[in-house]
Amino acid sequence: MKPVIALVGRPNVGKSTLFNRLTRTRDAIVADFPGLTRDRHYGHGRLGKREFIVVDTGGFEPEAASGIFHEMARQTRQAVAEADVVVFVVDVRAGVSAQDHDIASYLRRLGKPCVLVGNKAEGMQESAHLAEFYELGLGEVLPVSAAHGQGVRSLTEHALEAL
Numbered sequence: 001m002k003p004v005i006a007l008v009g010r011p012n013v014g015k016s017t018l019f020n021r022l023t024r025t026r027d028a029i030v031a032d033f034p035g036l037t038r039d040r041h042y043g044h045g046r047l048g049k050r051e052f053i054v055v056d057t058g059g060f061e062p063e064a065a066s067g068i069f070h071e072m073a074r075q076t077r078q079a080v081a082e083a084d085v086v087v088f089v090v091d092v093r094a095g096v097s098a099q100d101h102d103i104a105s106y107l108r109r110l111g112k113p114c115v116l117v118g119n120k121a122e123g124m125q126e127s128a129h130l131a132e133f134y135e136l137g138l139g140e141v142l143p144v145s146a147a148h149g150q151g152v153r154s155l156t157e158h159a160l161e162a163l
């Protein structure tokens with residue numbers, strides 16, 4: 001069985017862009033509008049000889065009430081449940097949000113292997129932007145730029161090592 005890597009995070013952090021990088025397909029809908037990709041979306045990825053499955057998620061229903069179980073789309077919870085490792089994507093330009101905290105606490109409770117990824121990190125010199133994400137309690141944030149393809153290989157290595 002190929003390991004399954006699920007991409008989760010609030011809308012607009014760059015999950016679908018990252019999905020396209022990881023799978024080298026453009027199957028996911030990359031939108032400038034949060035929440036457009038509502039369903040799970042599967043793709044095949046490869047790092048050297050290691051093959052894996054990537055699951056993109058629409059993440060959160062924008063109009064839903066607050067609280068992780070209401071807010072998190074059912075498909076996303078299922079994607080996390082069937083994943084071997086979760087890649088939790090945050091936006092280093094936007095900083096830590098309340099939704100990030102909700103997702104983080106859900107993932108901490110779940111206890112599944114998790115890699116915290118700080119997207120949109122291109123051109124960022126200062127680690128101060130990354131340090132605030134420690135408060136999510138999921139360890140160090142791995143800076144990537146899905147749009148520019150930076151740090152994506154390192155992210156894949158970390159995800160496969162976390163298995």
Ligand code: GDP
Nearest residue numbers: 011012013014015016017030031120145146147
């Ligand atoms: P999703 O809602 O999490 O799937 O996010 P998308 O992949 O649809 O991306 C949301 C927006 O962020 C789009 O306008 C992307 O072009 C932009 N974006 C994605 N990755 C990056 C990145 O690495 N850097 C920057 N600056 N923008 C990005």
Ligand code: MG
Nearest residue numbers: 015016037058
């Ligand atoms: Mg998306």
